[in-house]
Every structure is written in structure tokens, then in C-alpha cells.
Amino acid sequence: xxxxxxxxxxxxxxxxxxxxxxxxxxxxxxxxxxxxxxxxxxxxxxxxxxxxxxxxxxxxxxxxxxxxxxxxxxxxxxxxxxxxxxxxxxxxxxxxxxxxxxxxxxxxxxxxxxxxxxxxxxxxxxxxxxxxxxxxxxxxxxxxxxxxxxxxxxxxxxxxxxxxxxxxxxxxxxxxxxxxxxxxxxxxxxxxxxx
Amino acid sequence: xxxxxxxxxxxxxxxxxxxxxxxxxxxxxxxxxxxxxxxxxxxxxxxxxxxxxxxxxxxxxxxxxxxxxxxxxxxxxxxxxxxxxxxxxxxxxxxxxxxxxxxxxxxxxxxxxxxxxxxxxxxxxxxxxxxxxxxxxxxxxxxxxxxxxxxxxxxxxxxxxxxxxxxxxxxxxxxxxxxxxxxxxxxxxxxxxxx
DNA sequence: ACAGCCATGTAACTTGTTACATGATTTT
DNA sequence: AAAATCATGTAACAAGTTACATGGCTGT
Numbered sequence: 001x002x003x004x005x006x007x008x009x010x011x012x013x014x015x016x017x018x019x020x021x022x023x024x025x026x027x028x029x030x031x032x033x034x035x036x037x038x039x040x041x042x043x044x045x046x047x048x049x050x051x052x053x054x055x056x057x058x059x060x061x062x063x064x065x066x067x068x069x070x071x072x073x074x075x076x077x078x079x080x081x082x083x084x085x086x087x088x089x090x091x092x093x094x095x096x097x098x099x100x101x102x103x104x105x106x107x108x109x110x111x112x113x114x115x116x117x118x119x120x121x122x123x124x125x126x127x128x129x130x131x132x133x134x135x136x137x138x139x140x141x142x143x144x145x146x147x148x149x150x151x152x153x154x155x156x157x158x159x160x161x162x163x164x165x166x167x168x169x170x171x172x173x174x175x176x177x178x179x180x181x182x183x184x185x186x187x188x189x190x191x192x193x194x195x
Numbered sequence: 196x197x198x199x200x201x202x203x204x205x206x207x208x209x210x211x212x213x214x215x216x217x218x219x220x221x222x223x224x225x226x227x228x229x230x231x232x233x234x235x236x237x238x239x240x241x242x243x244x245x246x247x248x249x250x251x252x253x254x255x256x257x258x259x260x261x262x263x264x265x266x267x268x269x270x271x272x273x274x275x276x277x278x279x280x281x282x283x284x285x286x287x288x289x290x291x292x293x294x295x296x297x298x299x300x301x302x303x304x305x306x307x308x309x310x311x312x313x314x315x316x317x318x319x320x321x322x323x324x325x326x327x328x329x330x331x332x333x334x335x336x337x338x339x340x341x342x343x344x345x346x347x348x349x350x351x352x353x354x355x356x357x358x359x360x361x362x363x364x365x366x367x368x369x370x371x372x373x374x375x376x377x378x379x380x381x382x383x384x385x386x387x388x389x390x
Numbered sequence: 391a392c393a394g395c396c397a398t399g400t401a402a403c404t405t406g407t408t409a410c411a412t413g414a415t416t417t418t
Numbered sequence: 419a420a421a422a423t424c425a426t427g428t429a430a431c432a433a434g435t436t437a438c439a440t441g442g443c444t445g446t
Binding site: 234238 | 404405406407408409410413414415
């Protein structure tokens with residue numbers, strides 16, 4: 001939702017045309033994530049469908065200015081007055097991946113941790129070294145750096161937990177809590193050998 | 196992609212039927228994110244379409260066992276041997292929101308920071324207090340806690356940067372880097388008053 | 391003339407997510 | 419007998435993302 005909401009928030013400052021919105025989003029996020037132009041127009045049409053923006057006539061240069069509606073402004077106000085709530089939604093890809101890896105037999109979670117640490121360290125280093133141009137870029141870079149550092153701390157913690165927990169792997173076929181029925185049926189053709 | 200990949204990784208241990216997969220995903224992620232059952236079947240059909248899994252015959256209980264293909268196993272191996280790369284993709288909703296808020300005139304970024312800090316603090320507190328049952332749940336809770344703490348550190352940093360940078364807001368209509376053409380056209384009907 | 395950017399748009403697609411229909415089995 | 423859970427599936431949709439087509443304008 002962040003692209004959609006950001007475009008709406010920019011439009012709340014005054015009408016803009018598509019390309020302009022792309023540029024504004026770009027500046028305000030420190031050119032960190034470049035939007036494909038097509039996405040702007042898609043998003044605008046969806047916002048229009050939802051009654052949050054309206055499409056103006058094209059001016060002499062052919063620029064199509066979009067303006068926010070009252071419902072749109074209300075939505076922006078709501079967005080800026082409420083915090084981002086993590087948890088229910090917001091799945092952390094790395095957390096899922098490593099948790100799954102750590103609980104599956106036959107997967108080398110240690111190797112994954114080392115590969116990830118190397119990646120996250122490189123990322124943190126490059127974020128610390130690269131100078132950020134402007135406030136927006138600096139804010140985004142800070143967020144990314146802090147997040148990479150948290151990732152590294154977490155990786156250490158996971159390694160520690162795994163070393164304390166020698167029997168971490170939860171077998172698929174041995175699970176007591178498994179819904180019903182015994183072990184998986186071996187399929188002849190392409191199934192890989194179960195552990 | 197994490198749900199899709201996780202289901203594939205579980206299937207790499209041996210054939211499973213839909214409900215079973217849901218249960219396995221649930222256990223391995225500490226019951227943190229409960230999947231709607233329908234999503235399992237959707238995902239399985241898409242994996243089948245992509246040649247990564249195959250559908251077996253139903254057994255006497257009517258359970259439809261799915262098995263991984265060679266291409267699927269290769270994909271799992273690839274997944275577990277490569278780190279999660281943040282940056283290009285992986286947009287941080289909070290970072291975008293706050294960066295946009297901080298660069299738009301007329302938006303009270305300070306209030307947003309305070310609201311977010313209160314939310315993130317509550318979250319961190321509840322993660323620290325709630326006991327985690329089992330390794331998977333503990334790992335996921337750690338990840339969430341570290342991430343919430345990084346968020347709090349970042350909010351402090353943003354507040355500091357904003358206090359150093361009194362002229363942070365970037366006006367839409369005053370921007371020199373703006374693509375072309377002068378100020379936005381005022382639309383008569385529903386446009387909110389631009390700042 | 392040609393390359394390249396500005397600008398608008400369309401079509402197709404991905405993953406995730408929900409609501410719903412249907413029936414079997416199990417529990418109370 | 420009723421309620422709950424197990425189990426499979428379908429249909430629809432949201433948001434993001436990309437590739438492509440089309441033109442105008444600008445600079446070399």
C-alpha cells in the first residue's frame with residue numbers, strides 16, 4: 001500500500017500529472033526505489049476507481065493533472081495519523097526462510113546463516129560508506145542500515161539458539177501433531193527422496 | 196514469495212496434502228502467521244503450473260498428496276543456498292511513509308514519529324514479555340523484537356535529523372527539479388486546498 | 391535525421407489474500 | 419442431532435511490477 005498511499009499524499013499537496021508524481025516520489029524516497037512509470041498510471045486509475053482522486057482535462061501541453069478528492073484527503077489524514085502496525089501482516093521473508101530452514105531436517109541452516117551474514121554485512125558496510133545526498137536519502141539509508149544491523153544481531157542469536165537446541169529439526173513424517181494419517185505416500189515419478 | 200517457497204521446501208521432504216502443508220507451515224513459523232487454507236490450494240496449483248510440484252491420486256481417505264519435481268527440488272536448493280537480498284525490492288513501508296511525511300510541507304512528521312514510537316514500544320514490550328513456545332516461535336519473536344528495536348533507534352535518529360534540518364520540507368510547487376511546466380492547475384470540484 | 395528523454399497509456403502477469411461452497415468425519 | 423473440525427476446491431480481487439506501443443519535443 002505504500003506506493004498508493006504515497007502518491008495520494010503527494011496529490012494532497014495539489015494536482016500533479018503522472019510523470020511529476022513519479023519524480024516527486026523519487027525525490028522523497030532518496031531515489032532508493034525507482035518506480036516504473038506504468039505503475040503510476042495504474043495506481044492513479046485504481047485510486048480514481050476508489051473515488052480518492054479525479055482526473056482533470058489535459059492542458060495545452062497534454063499534461064493530465066490529477067486532483068485528490070475529499071475522501072482522498074481524509075484517507076491521507078488517516079494514514080499520517082496512524083502508525084504502521086507490524087505483526088499480523090508484514091511477513092519477514094528472512095525470518096520465515098530461516099525458521100523453515102532451521103526446522104526442516106536435512107537443511108544446513110548454519111550455511112544459510114553464514115551466507116546471510118556475509119550478505120547483510122556487505123550491505124551494512126556499503127550503507128555506512130556511501131554518502132547520502134539529501135535528507136530523504138539519508139533517512140532511508142539510516143532505516144536500511146539499522147535494519148541490516150538488527151538482521152546481523154538476529155543471525156547471531158539464531159546461531160546461539162541452534163547450538164543450544166541440538167534437536168531442532170522437526171521431521172515431516174515423525175510429527176506427532178500432524179493432522180491425520182501416517183506417512184506421506186511415495187510418488188513414483190519425480191518425488192525427491194524424503195529424509 | 197516466502198509462502199510459495201516455504202511450501203515447496205516442505206514438499207521437498209516428502210509428499211503432503213493441502214491441509215498438512217498448512218499445518219507444517221504453521222508449526223515452522225511458530226503459529227505467527229496463519230494461512231488461509233484457500234491460499235495453500237492456490238499456491239499448489241500455481242506451483243504445478245510452473246512444473247515445480249505434481250498432483251498425486253487421492254488416497255482412500257480422499258487426501259490429495261502433492262509431490263515435488265526435480266525442478267522443484269532444484270529451486271529449493273537454490274533458495275536455501277542464497278541469502279535474502281534487501282534493497283532493490285523489499286520496500287520498507289514505515290521508511291517510505293516517514294520519508295514522505297518528512298518531506299511534505301504541512302505534514303506533522305513529529306506527531307507521526309511519536310505515534311509510531313508508542314506503537315513500536317508497545318510491540319517490543321509485548322514481544323519481550325510473551326513467552327515463546329518452541330524454537331520456531333522463539334526465532335520469529337526474536338526477529339520481530341530486534342526489528343522493533345531497530346525501528347525505535349531509527350525513529351530517534353529521524354527526530355534528530357529533523358531537528359538539525361529545519362528546512363526539511365520539499366514543496367511540490369516550489370521544486371526546482373520539477374520536470375516541466377509551472378504550478379499545478381487548480382481543479383474546481385473536489386481538490387483540497389494546496390499548501 | 392536521429393537519438394533520447396518526456397509523457398500517457400494498455401495488457402498481462404505475479405504473489406498474496408479472502409469469501410464462499412461443499413462434503414466427510416469427529417466430538418459433544 | 420448439532421457443532422466443530424478436516425479437507426478440497428473455486429472465484430474474485432488487491433497491490434505491485436514489467437513490457438510494450440505511441441507520440442511529442444529537444445539536442446546533436
